[in-house]
Amino acid sequence: MSYSDAEHKQASRPGSLLEVLTVSFKLGLTSFGGPIAHLGYFHNEYIERRKWLDERTYADLVALCQFLPGPASSQVGIGIGVIRAGLVGGVVAWLGFTLPSVIALVLFAMLLQSFNLGDVGWLHGLKLVAVAIVAQAVLGMGQKLASDRIRATIAVAAAATVLLWQSAAAQVLVIAASALVGVLLFRKPSEDQHAPLLIPISRTLAIVCLVMFGALLLLLPLASHYLGWDWLAMFDSFYRAGSLVFGGGHVVLPLLEQEFVPHGAISKEDFLAGYGAAQAVPGPLFTFAAYLGAMMNGITGAIIATVAIFLPAFLLVLGALPFWNQIRANLKMQGALIGINAAVVGILLAALYHPIWTTAVIAPVDFVLTAILFVMLVFWKLPPWVVVVAGMLGGLLISFIDKL
Template sequence: MNSVNVQQTKAQRPGSGRLRRLAEVALVSAKLGLTSFGGPIAHIGYFHNEYIRRRKWMDEKSYADLVALCQFLPGPASSQVGIGIGVVRAGLLGGLMAWIGFTLPSVIALVAFAFLLKGFDIDGSGWIHGLKIVAVAIVAQAILGIGRNLTPDRNRVTIAVITASAALLWPSAFTQVALIAAAGIAGLWLYRSAAVAESPELPVRISRTLGAFCLILFFALLVGLPFVRQFTSGAGWLPLFDSFYRSGSLVFGGGHVVLPLLEREVVPSGWVSREDFLTGYGAAQAVPGPLFTFAAYLGAIASGVSGALIATTAIFLPAFLLIIGTLPFWNALRKNPRVQGALTGINAAVVGLLLAALYDPLWTTAILAPADFALASILLIMLVFWKLPPWVVVLAGAAGGMLISLI
């Protein structure tokens, strides 16, 4: 009898082990989703502390390689790192659980804020204007931070400035795609002879067949959705899904760069006003988790709960397809100097896109008087030099906006 029980226990272990790992991934990622303030770079630090240092789900070198892969791909880098760790820990379903846990808290918070904004006439409130000024400070901080790393020499500064100028002179989604492609070609030429650092291989448990399928599906949706949208009269949920999928597919450099892409998708179409767009972007700084959940707010403003679900799914789907699709091939790709050269140019263009976004729509809409400039400067100092958490800066910005409205 005892031997039978032992055999049953052994037979149940694989399934029970997988369920235990899935539950563990869901709980730990939810904890991170509730506490991870500070943007993608800070998120990677939180992940390292929780997943690597405390739980040892991956060794240090493999984690560094995974972070490098996600920095290479378009999309939300921190979310892709979390998905990758979930996949390593508990398979494809583990990746899904890791994303849900990390993303859901901020989605709920921003959808609730969207309904608050729609239910009450608060567009002209001083604290709302303060949130717009917060967005200026946040993006300025991002430019200072990544600019030092991604544009350290004359060639890359030149790429960044040309990109910013072109994005402002010819504002469109097509222009941004063309600029990213041109920067990649420039980087391929300028840095074709740069040395590639040696690094250990990343252990991957995904077949190349599945990886290839995900990459094919990614490009099929990117190319096919606009075509189908054009021939379906733009009705129903498809236009919203197409706009957010395309935005999630073309963002290099993390959450802040999605700002100009989303603004040019949702504001000219009339789904979201420019004032509501900037208000929500300021509010998104006050919640933990990935900045891409800003899409949930925009979808809720445009089309209620269903719009929030469509927008959130669409903007994160490219992240799933790309991380699952490229993991099996990454060990070979990262040793290619041409790939590294193209990435160098693209990263410089990212700085240019951020610089353009800082001016339009942020600066032109939020900085309307000397008092606005003074508040933005104070908030920037709080972020850069005092190293205060973003939620503290958001509260200070809202309070400063109310004070300015009384002057």
């Protein structure tokens, strides 16, 4: 796949902060379904509709963020914001994508803890929207990144591995193994050469960010222990959770439970109520930290928890991006990225089946609604928010019919 000169100029043209905020805020309001689904929403909005990046560059950015600990979808959004509008653009992209779910979960913590959200019809409809979104992403990325025998085989092998061995370690090992296969099998320069990306942050800043990441990880526990400040202990707990998790938001939830529930910082019942709320709102699942922080220390706690859990993602993305062009230009790394991109398609395919399909498509009527939503996205090319609304209404209708 190669873009025309006009498309490349459009994809590489710097954007305004307001533009980045507007688009990311819309995604923050409409991106239901968890981290894998978010990559589908991003692909639809940033790549298909706005062409801020070309297909291969987006796939390489996803591959890079899969290697980093933390919330992969949020890191991809931060990276796109940085590429589009500089360092502040990354902050703005994160704020736009994150604030809607933070606000919603803080409100849940304060007002709606007793509500049971597990069986409401509109929530089931949102799960079906996620099925359609991820299916669209698998189709689009598979056509570009796993279109020959070898890459398709890598994708299917990756899907099989992560489905049969369900752990964060499996995903990391699959990506590493696919990179090795790519180095061995794709030795020739890619015919689809990348134009160098203008990364508007310096390598000096990148190194500072990487040093800060490691220093905070090592020093925060010591400072928390010796100073005894409650807010610092909370910051340390959430920072470590954001630093040491591979696999995205779903993986961080049990770690946060182990961090706070056994010590009585929050009851198991309140934790589970927040977990249900986190599934019901759009945006990154890491914003569950805002709910926990609000439960423990009000608005101040929500702010501390949110900043702490996302700070590692910022530091790692800013630390990696300035070296990206050099990494992508290396022939061995080109081969590795080809293998990794095929593996990412397989991981996306596995997630489409489990947990997205298995938890959403339960009855024939669910399949029918999912097919309709898929056609709306792929063939009618309707905006995602229209499909989200249609899915919610369809879910309510299914719930109403079931009660008759």
